[in-house]
Amino acid sequence: MMSLPPGLDPDLLRAFVLIAEGGSVTRAAERVGRTQSAVSMQIRRLEEAVGQTLLIRTPGGMVPTPRGLWLLERARAVLALNDEILATLRAPPMTGTVRLGTPDDYALNWLPGILARFAEAHPSVELDVTCLNSGGLAERMRAGQLDLSLLTEGHQPHGMMGKQIWRGPLRWVGSPSHALHRRDPLPLALALDESGCPWRRAALSALHDAGHRARVTYNSATQTGCFTVALAGLALTVSTPTALPEGLTWMGEAEGLPPLPLMGIVLLRSPAMAGDRAAETLAMYIEEGFRQAESGRLGLSPVLVGA
Template sequence: MPMLPAGLDPELLRSFVLIAGGDSVTAAARKVGRTQSAVSMQMRRLEELVGGALLERDARGLAPTEKGRWLLERARTLLALNEEILSHFRAAPLTGEVVLGSPDDYALDWLPGILAGFARTHPGIEVEVLCMSSDELARRLVESRVDLAIITEGQSRPGEEIWRGPLRWVGPAGAALHRRDPLPLALARAGCTWRSAAVAALGQAGRRVRVAYNSTTQSGCFAVALAGLALTVSTPTRLPPGLQWLGEAEGMPALPDMGIQLALAERLLGARPPPHVAALAEAIRAGFAA
């Protein structure tokens, strides 16, 4: 029986997570500061260490194999823990205040774990969280009224992509709203990337649409769906009791993947962010990766 290595190099895992998560080898190499050939060699080395193929090529590029998907989930957790340990023992404790903006859907799904871990590793940094729509946060970034913001892609003020995944239909459990014509929807106001994607997908499928309810928050859209009045959309999340995912089986058209971005205030562009702001940004990246 071949002997397993004593441990896996985090640098191998970091490159693997980027590629398995959707990056090309070229994009992953740019992010980790290596050449494309060096990253390709890293992947071959990692496959040798675990004794099997981790990536395979499909129509969209490289995708994880079954063994690769198993490793991807655990590699993200390991890298996040590794970063938390290193952060804890790095230089002198950081202090300062950071104003972080996020839509309520991301705040509920992602931020609790991220902020709890950040408070443990950086107890001297105070974080103020503002929940509002991505387009409003984009304006506040330009005005430097927030230091960091987590926003949906497609804003006038773009940022660094930290997550990409599917947008999905949501409706009341046991109801048949998806059969109505026109289809009632609960969405954010005009200009929202999710709204544009939902309306475009239905239009391409030949479905008539009536945006019956507008809400600047996901919780507001969920409330309308729970009342049985409209369908809405969401990235993967824990749905409140009474809601269900809808898809092809219900005759709903496929929706595109959506990116979540991390953006800096205008005044921080082109310069090294203050250490306390950079620390929170890194914690958010690690949290979304995990």
């Protein structure tokens, strides 16, 4: 019977990551509470295990080799999973209810995997999910009716700071079967103006600056509604990178349309949830889920669809 090769010790990976990030064996030793010689020995053991030189000394400190850089990204993921397993199994069962707000398109494109992993690890926590546009969610956050909410950048209630967890390009979307980009004025399907949608402002401002006349012929509270109108060949709309419905395509310079700015998505925490273990844990899952999706480790593309 063939024996399996030994696995990599997480402690060795942690020492490697700390040195690679801090550029110093001394700082890494201080972080883990060990001597410099002990940490140096851990790196030697790791390099012997993988048969590669992972770190080299430069005038600016210790830096990863090309193979070390390859390992660094994967070591971070392994350690995050290792820490999650230990924290989940050692902690007492988590209970309670977390009230999460999200635009419906974020819920569809980002959250299924994240919420499934959270529910698997913490089955006794109830999730109360509210789907509204960012303007409506901001009002509910202000009223204390939500613990956490995903919002499009620019919708944060006054005095409530959100953490940006993704940023990417806004792009034009339309039906390739209709030459709507040649219309004057351009027909657009955008979010309702009453929500103060940053996407709407960005699209209209870009067209104005480029000398294009435009008319918002359809208003929708959701991105799904805007896509529906675009599929019918009645208007152009905007979105950030996502899997477009069949019948829609990305548009831009080739169609004479001006470039659009970057847009962000933020995770907003209610001040009242401070110390709420279940809400804080879900926030951690959401942040990590977005990071992993952006890097492609879960097979997802960076998605931000909704205003």
